[in-house]
């Protein structure tokens with residue numbers, strides 16, 4: 001586990017780069033868009049709501065991330081305006097809705113299926129954004145994707161639909177990191193994991209009741225921009241908490257799984273998952289890039 005200090009100079013190479021940002025009209029996405037504009041990047045913003053800022057370097061496409069056609073329109077706008085996509089910030093998301101213990105029944109007393117709308121946006125929509133992003137970034141053979149995971153990606157969280165989706169998002173980052181490592185290590189994927197952050201999803205009034213301390217959306221915004229800018233950052237998860245930035249993925253993987261379990265009990269299998277990824281990649285039907 002290591003704490004990072006993020007300086008404004010760290011964002012310098014984002015100048016002139018094209019960044020597609022989803023969930024750009026509020027909270028963490030909006031703050032990241034403003035930061036990117038400040039450092040001279042071009043932002044192509046996608047959200048179900050209009051983006052509330054005007055700037056010569058921002059373009060907006062109304063986008064529901066659960067709709068493939070909307071996302072295609074967003075990325076095609078980026079390509080037509082700037083000729084390329086350098087980075088994607090897959091950030092759009094919604095608040096929890098169901099705990100999966102509601103046990104709702106219909107008028108005949110029969111159980112009805114749970115509401116999966118949060119999983120639909122926060123997981124399916126994020127997978128759509130990332131796979132669409134890869135299609136466009138691949139053309140440059142270089143670039144990065146940053147995905148908004150959450151502190152709920154790696155711990156018990158009773159808002160079950162949200163926690164399920166955010167665990168899935170961490171799985172997406174981990175899986176794609178292994179694959180990109182082989183396919184093209186110049187295309188990177190990383191995640192941010194904000195702790196309580198004051199936005200439309202998480203309000204001060206709500207978190208006060210549970211004794212949690214808020215940070216501003218500028219904190220995860222800086223962690224997202226750093227992961228785009230720093231080409232050495234690959235497959236990481238930056239936890240932002242109380243204004244601090246802590247890399248936790250290496251610690252989660254190495255300590256609890258590899259060192260603690262696999263190395264001790266199954267030392268010969270230490271690299272089995274990496275090798276499995278290599279096998280699946282070798283079976284891909286066409287050359288990737």
Ligand SMILES: NC(=O)c1ccc[n+]([C@@H]2O[C@H](COP(=O)([O-])OP(=O)(O)OC[C@H]3O[C@@H](n4cnc5c(N)ncnc54)[C@H](O)[C@@H]3O)[C@@H](O)[C@H]2O)c1
Pocket residue numbers: 022023024025026027028029046047048049063064065066091092093094121122125148149150151193194195196197198199200201202217
């Ligand atoms: N606020 C927190 O404490 C916190 C903590 C961890 C993770 N997150 C994550 O941060 C991300 C951003 O959320 P936020 O906290 O800034 O909340 P927010 O509500 O302020 O911003 C979310 C944005 O996503 C947009 N959006 C929602 N559904 C969409 C869809 N289907 N298609 C396109 N856009 C859509 C909203 O219109 C909004 O502009 C989310 O993925 C959220 O899960 C937030």
